[in-house]
Amino acid sequence: MIADPLRLFDFCMESDYGCAVVIASAERARDLQHVPAYIAAASAGAPFRFGNALMSFYNQPDVDFASSGHRVVADELYRLSGMSISDMDAAMVYDHFTGMVLMALEDFGFCAKGEGGPYAAAGNLGLDGPLPVNTHGGNLAEAYTHGMTHVNEAVRQIRGTAINQIEGATNVLVVGGAGPAPTSGMILTGAR
């Protein structure tokens, strides 16, 4: 036990790393040699009083207390993209701590508040489950890249070049920086 209820493997490791994401207009991307993933929606923000710059997290409103702070980001991503949870083929969720993944999945509506644990334990996040999560290993099992490789993995899934490829992956949710305000997120898609 490190800090109840978190144990050693509930924490990500510290890593040196380097990776990049190239963003171009859709028109330009069509002429490049790699298959593009399109940004269907992107959002950054946090609910009112969420985190208060971390120093006053303990006074945030009850509705967001046990959350990753993505409630308003989730609403905006679904609104901007016109998609819903049933459209998502996978999710790459910032996972510096295991608990934040569960709470992010709750914020994005994949399960009810407080049900993240049972939802994960039931196998829903596995490669053969309805919502494969962090097929690259994430911060916990690949490297602590502050979420950047989550973007790369979403692009690989859409291109069909991932090591743990999900057959026919088209729409992938990318969830950034869980916990501090502002949080962020993206929906990437292969459909155009």
Add this chain to the structure above:
Amino acid sequence: MSDQMPGLPGPAPDPTTGGYWLAAGRGELVVQVCSACGTHRHPPTEVCYVCNSLDWTWAPHDGRGTVFTYTWTDRPVVPGLAHLGVYNVSVVELDGTTGVVRILTRVTDVERDDLVVGLPVEVHFDPAGATLDGEGVALPLFRPRAVR
């Protein structure tokens, strides 16, 4: 540093937070209150999150509240906490405020199995040295209280 946490830096009072630490040094708990709308808030800030007023003062509080949440830390985050052994980090919600006021603190005089959400607690103070002007400062801590 404080009596209970000699290896850690003590509070550094500034124009916004100073009244809180200095009151604690006198053995009193105070909470910032908006002069315009009466909302209590913590930690001390310059602007009211309800009405945006810049006018505020300190309101005395009897130091009673309940445990809102907690964790037990089995490994000290810094060496200065090592002598505490396994210690808790707790959030206490104060009774009787206008708007929710929660304080990040530690509950003392409690066994691991006895610290639960909703536990009634009362404030006490951990002396934490003095300012350059010689005024004492302290950390508000909490301990279980009997409920009549």
